[in-house]
Amino acid sequence: MDGWRNKGADLAAEDDGERMCAVGQRRWLRHRRRRTCATPTEPRNSSFLDRTLPSPTSRPLNNTASLQLVAMLRVGLRLATVGGCAAAAAAISKQSTNLKLDLDDATAFDVKESVRLAMAPGISAKCLATPQGKPCDPSKAEKPCKGLVTFLMLPDDMCEITYRVEGLTPGKHGFHIHEFADFSKGCLSAGPHYNPFGKNHGAPWDEDRHVGDLGNIEADESGVATGKLVDHLVKLHGPTSVIGRSVMVHADEDDLGKGDNSDPITRPPVNGKCSKVTGNAGARVACGEIVLA
Numbered sequence: 001m002d003g004w005r006n007k008g009a010d011l012a013a014e015d016d017g018e019r020m021c022a023v024g025q026r027r028w029l030r031h032r033r034r035r036t037c038a039t040p041t042e043p044r045n046s047s048f049l050d051r052t053l054p055s056p057t058s059r060p061l062n063n064t065a066s067l068q069l070v071a072m073l074r075v076g077l078r079l080a081t082v083g084g085c086a087a088a089a090a091a092i093s094k095q096s097t098n099l100k101l102d103l104d105d106a107t108a109f110d111v112k113e114s115v116r117l118a119m120a121p122g123i124s125a126k127c128l129a130t131p132q133g134k135p136c137d138p139s140k141a142e143k144p145c146k147g148l149v150t151f152l153m154l155p156d157d158m159c160e161i162t163y164r165v166e167g168l169t170p171g172k173h174g175f176h177i178h179e180f181a182d183f184s185k186g187c188l189s190a191g192p193h194y195n196p197f198g199k200n201h202g203a204p205w206d207e208d209r210h211v212g213d214l215g216n217i218e219a220d221e222s223g224v225a226t227g228k229l230v231d232h233l234v235k236l237h238g239p240t241s242v243i244g245r246s247v248m249v250h251a252d253e254d255d256l257g258k259g260d261n262s263d264p265i266t267r268p269p270v271n272g273k274c275s276k277v278t279g280n281a282g283a284r285v286a287c288g289e290i291v292l293a
């Protein structure tokens, strides 16, 4: 019995040994396969790019893919522009115009501005303005007020400000730069209009105005305001730079300092009674930090 038991034990051990051997062999084969199969099945000289990049006839890219692609193009453009390689910048720019993109209006504006700022020689910045200065909740049914504002310093030290804001009520809305990009209490914590020279509120063309007084933007019937303005006080450099401050869009029209100023002292200011402080532009509907582009 012992012999049989031993024989059985030996056979079992042999069997185990074979199993172990088979396991080891499989592992070895897997290891070898990993090493040897690193060579692609296609010939090595076939172009990797040909197989992975979309062909010119492929379907249009969606918003997310487009923004990623444009972000990469933007880096290339910036490098080419800063590096003084005009030919490369022109080539990339030309290719970017050939892209087949399927974009909504807001993303198209973002893409266009991204490429334009990357090509421009001057310092540039942008601001994504949203309710409470925080990303919009896409699950909410109502269309939030949000927009993109870009800044570009021109050769004559003027600042070109380009904007597209949607979700507004039709008509005019106060449009300012406020002192802080603090959104801990939503747009309310962004502070007053940026006013480094201690002036009164006014129109962009007034001498007595805050640096942050950009007047009004006007929304069309669909609630979209687009446009461009050039300002001589807004700077992206130096001691009065607006980088790190905030853009604010208001619910009401800015009276440009010419309205009711019967109670300019109360803190917080009472809307409708402090024209020389706030322009009586009402609630703060969208805001965001101005950051270098």
Ligand SMILES: [Cu+2]
Binding pocket: 174, 175, 176, 177, 178, 193, 248, 250, 281
């Ligand atoms: Cu404001």
Ligand SMILES: [Zn+2]
Binding pocket: 176, 193, 200, 201, 202, 209, 210, 212, 213, 277, 278, 279
């Ligand atoms: Zn002001």
